[in-house]
Amino acid sequence: MNTADVILKVEDLKTYFYAGGGLFSQKKVIKAVDGVSLEIFRGETLGLVGESGCGKSTLGRTIVKLYEPAGGKIYFDGQDVTALQGPKLKQFRKDVQMIFQDPYASLDPRMTIGEILKEPMTIHELYQNDAQREQRAVELLRIVGLKPDHIRRYPHEFSGGQRQRISIARTLALDPKFIICDEPISALDVSIQAQIINLLKQIQEESGLSYLFVAHDLSMVKHISNRIAVMYLGHIMEIGDSHELYLHPMHPYSIALLSAVPIPDPVEGKQKHPEPIAGELPSPLNPPMGCPFSTRCPYADDRCKREMPALKEKNGRMIACFRVE
Amino acid sequence: MDSLLTVKNLSVDFQTDQGTVHAVRGISFDVKSGEILGIVGESGSGKSVTMYSIMGLLTDNAEIRCDQLEFQGVDINPTHFEDKKGYLAAMKKLRGCSMSMIFQDPMTFLNPTMRIGKQLCEPILNHTNLTKQQAMQRALELMALVGIPSPETRIRQYPFEFSGGMRQRIIIAIAMANNPLLMIADEPTTALDVTIQAQVLELIRTVSKQMQSSVILITHDLGVVASLCDRIHIMYGGKIVETGTDREIFYSPNHPYTAGLLSCIFDPREEHSELTPIQGSPPDLLSPPAGCPFVDRCEKAMKICKLKMPEYTQLSPTHSSACWLNELAKGGSEG
Numbered sequence: 001m002n003t004a005d006v007i008l009k010v011e012d013l014k015t016y017f018y019a020g021g022g023l024f025s026q027k028k029v030i031k032a033v034d035g036v037s038l039e040i041f042r043g044e045t046l047g048l049v050g051e052s053g054c055g056k057s058t059l060g061r062t063i064v065k066l067y068e069p070a071g072g073k074i075y076f077d078g079q080d081v082t083a084l085q086g087p088k089l090k091q092f093r094k095d096v097q098m099i100f101q102d103p104y105a106s107l108d109p110r111m112t113i114g115e116i117l118k119e120p121m122t123i124h125e126l127y128q129n130d131a132q133r134e135q136r137a138v139e140l141l142r143i144v145g146l147k148p149d150h151i152r153r154y155p156h157e158f159s160g161g162q163r164q165r166i167s168i169a170r171t172l173a174l175d176p177k178f179i180i181c182d183e184p185i186s187a188l189d190v191s192i193q194a195q196i197i198n199l200l201k202q203i204q205e206e207s208g209l210s211y212l213f214v215a216h217d218l219s220m221v222k223h224i225s226n227r228i229a230v231m232y233l234g235h236i237m238e239i240g241d242s243h244e245l246y247l248h249p250m251h252p253y254s255i256a257l258l259s260a261v262p263i264p265d266p267v268e269g270k271q272k273h274p275e276p277i278a279g280e281l282p283s284p285l286n287p288p289m290g291c292p293f294s295t296r297c298p299y300a301d302d303r304c305k306r307e308m309p310a311l312k313e314k315n316g317r318m319i320a321c322f323r324v325e
Numbered sequence: 326m327d328s329l330l331t332v333k334n335l336s337v338d339f340q341t342d343q344g345t346v347h348a349v350r351g352i353s354f355d356v357k358s359g360e361i362l363g364i365v366g367e368s369g370s371g372k373s374v375t376m377y378s379i380m381g382l383l384t385d386n387a388e389i390r391c392d393q394l395e396f397q398g399v400d401i402n403p404t405h406f407e408d409k410k411g412y413l414a415a416m417k418k419l420r421g422c423s424m425s426m427i428f429q430d431p432m433t434f435l436n437p438t439m440r441i442g443k444q445l446c447e448p449i450l451n452h453t454n455l456t457k458q459q460a461m462q463r464a465l466e467l468m469a470l471v472g473i474p475s476p477e478t479r480i481r482q483y484p485f486e487f488s489g490g491m492r493q494r495i496i497i498a499i500a501m502a503n504n505p506l507l508m509i510a511d512e513p514t515t516a517l518d519v520t521i522q523a524q525v526l527e528l529i530r531t532v533s534k535q536m537q538s539s540v541i542l543i544t545h546d547l548g549v550v551a552s553l554c555d556r557i558h559i560m561y562g563g564k565i566v567e568t569g570t571d572r573e574i575f576y577s578p579n580h581p582y583t584a585g586l587l588s589c590i591f592d593p594r595e596e597h598s599e600l601t602p603i604q605g606s607p608p609d610l611l612s613p614p615a616g617c618p619f620v621d622r623c624e625k626a627m628k629i630c631k632l633k634m635p636e637y638t639q640l641s642p643t644h645s646s647a648c649w650l651n652e653l654a655k656g657g658s659e660g
Binding site: 159194257265 | 521549604
């Protein structure tokens with residue numbers, strides 16, 4: 001794919017939070033996203049995986065400008081969005097939408113489904129009158145597999161899977177080009193997860209939009225993504241074609257992460273005793289000096305503890321590890 | 326193998342403002358000593374309520390009906406006790422001693438105002454004659470056993486100083502404090518990351534082997550079940566719809582729901598597999614269907630499925646399933 005097909009480009013993005021800072025203590029910096037660079041192409045799905053606390057949700061939220069970046073650039077459709085203001089920012093907000101994790105918290109309990117679906121259209125002044133918006137809302141419900149008469153109901157009348165369908169309909173109301181899915185299925189039952197994944201895939205096939213799919217369920221991510229990025233403690237460790245990466249992970253962290261996924265097969269699943277990664281995610285308040293994974297990595301040497309390896313290409317894969325070099 | 330726990334025809338109803346919720350509707354099973362039994366089901370299928378009723382942990386608005394509930398040959402059927410006090414006293418002796426529970430959410434099941442050491446000592450002091458010092462010693466051993474580094478300092482800390490995975494280890498340590506015969510693990514890894522999940526599952530496996538205790542693992546994750554359990558019950562709509570060994574369930578599922586579940590999980594080893602989701606959503610247990618609970622979502626549903634719950638068909642000594650299709654096949658071969 002050439003650069004014209006890039007819909008979103010992130011360059012050296014940093015998002016910092018500040019903790020503490022009372023009368024006597026100094027403010028501490030939490031580097032939730034620390035120098036992330038990646039590209040997402042038109043019509044593709046990039047899966048973003050990592051343990052909780054690795055900064056994957058923060059990265060997604062920074063891209064939609066829910067958080068202000070501390071540094072770096074975000075280009076959407078070739079335009080730098082970090083400096084956007086006024087009508088252009090509004091246009092960006094229309095083009096980029098987000099599906100949230102918890103369908104119980106992301107829908108206003110006091111609005112009917114119709115109001116929920118029409119609100120974004122009203123804000124962005126789409127369609128001439130309310131009747132047209134209502135018509136569009138009914139169409140959206142049909143797209144996500146709900147019934148037209150659901151439009152008068154309230155969120156509490158729906159199950160988790162149905163609510164997530166409503167969230168999806170709401171993001172589609174503005175015909176976005178890019179949707180960030182922040183763990184959209186992790187609150188749902190297995191049989192419902194597959195429904196939502198298939199729905200998202202079907203919408204993508206029909207309208208050609210791009211997804212950034214943030215998740216910690218690694219097998220579902222592989223199913224929906226064209227490429228996968230593995231994140232650890234604010235850094236991207238590896239990016240590659242999803243099937244390739246699953247079969248042959250190259251970064252020690254990717255290897256460890258994937259070997260921990262239980263295999264749904266009674267014979268193979270029991271034979272496999274993954275060598276669990278020792279220890280846990282270091283505190284982002286006090287990250288290791290060099291490579292963030294060096295404290296748990298079985299191959300770490302002195303150099304890993306001193307300097308951070310850069311993300312470099314190798315056999316069509318981007319990896320941040322000295323060992324692969 | 327002897328059966329450690331026998332449950333016959335257990336039903337649990339809850340009285341709520343909306344009406345009576347029939348959470349568990351007549352289930353029977355047994356747990357053999359030393360085995361790891363998996364109970365798989367979606368949320369609302371009644372799997373947790375079943376375990377809570379065995380442990381006597383249900384709230385007052387629950388009505389339990391049961392033909393037989395025996396643990397180690399001792400009758401713990403709540404309907405057989407004359408008053409509630411007697412039942413609670415009997416359960417208090419068992420809980421935390423010969424049967425114990427590993428809860429789902431490690432963030433909420435530890436007391437935030439008590440030191441870890443005191444929480445570990447509680448079940449030991451309640452059920453044994455050890456002194457406080459001896460109990461502390463045992464607590465240290467337990468912490469080392471579940472793989473907590475430098476237990477001497479950690480034992481004096483509070484839960485907030487532990488990460489999620491470490492807290493789950495503490496909960497497992499508390500559960501195994503008195504070498505229980507039965508540990509019930511209710512979604513023990515759902516709140517954890519995959520890397521920590523792998524560590525915790527490995528721990529449950531080794532602990533159960535070492536102490537030769539049985540484990541009931543409640544989960545909705547078929548990957549977890551496959552890698553840990555010897556036998557599996559599939560629950561749906563308050564009923565057990567299929568029972569079998571791990572291989573029987575995974576390689577020759579009989580019930581359409583089991584087959585559906587297996588087709589909507591994704592095997593990371595395959596390149597392009599299509600997910601076939603089960604359409605629809607689980608039944609409302611305020612007014613459960615008269616027939617098979619899966620009827621509204623089943624592609625093979627027939628008229629009779631709506632009217633009457635099928636009997637269990639024994640497919641092998643260890644494999645049974647409740648589906649009218651089996652009756653149909655039987656009828657066809659006989660007549």
